[in-house]
Amino acid sequence: MTNDDQERIRVELKKAMPPVDLIPRRDLWPAVLRRLDARAPVTPWYDWALVAGLAGLLVAFPQFIPLLFYHL
């Protein structure tokens, strides 16, 4: 591939991609603030209770561990 090839590709790409406006259309600070305020999704307490219950069952009855893996 020669420099001429690269130049031809460059010219065609420039034609295919017209210049873009480099100035934002609106103030983005309110959107940044909203993003900062958005909290990470919280895992509900009953999900933790289920996990704890399952862990307790497996400790009490370890023979069910292979069964659990079979169903996962």
Next chain:
Amino acid sequence: MDLLGRFVQGDIEAFEALFRQLQGEVYGWIVRIVREPGTAEDLTVETFWRMYRARARFDPRKPIGAWARRIATNAALDYLRTRRPESELPAELPQALSPDPALQGELQRQIRAAFDRLPAKLRVAAVLALVEERPYQEIADALGISVGAVKLRVFRAVRNLRKQLKQMGVHS
């Protein structure tokens, strides 16, 4: 304490002051890469959110503009990696030298589609180097790679694009 130091400590007013300084630069950099104003706005918000989240890792003795640009480039790369090309390429394209404006328009649309099929990291290097004509050093800093690696990515992008266009009968 200076502005950057206060930002690192989590001062929201210092962060807003930095945002006001950098918003245009960060948006301009992202829109050059993704070419869509709405997407660039979303990614600008994402960039500043990532900056705030990572503020403890920022060294206030270093230029914040370069750090912001690096985070912005990563956000744009993440976006380009997840976005699928919109259209399929035809088996044959109109000839590049055709004087018909309609055919020229179609040709440019398909060249753009072929470009969108390149791997994201090649696209970013190629659009910044070939279309936006940014200095290789600036691109290298934004991507966190060497100038040689940028040149290699641009070379691979051009070779890949040329191959696609040749298959479609546009390039000899």
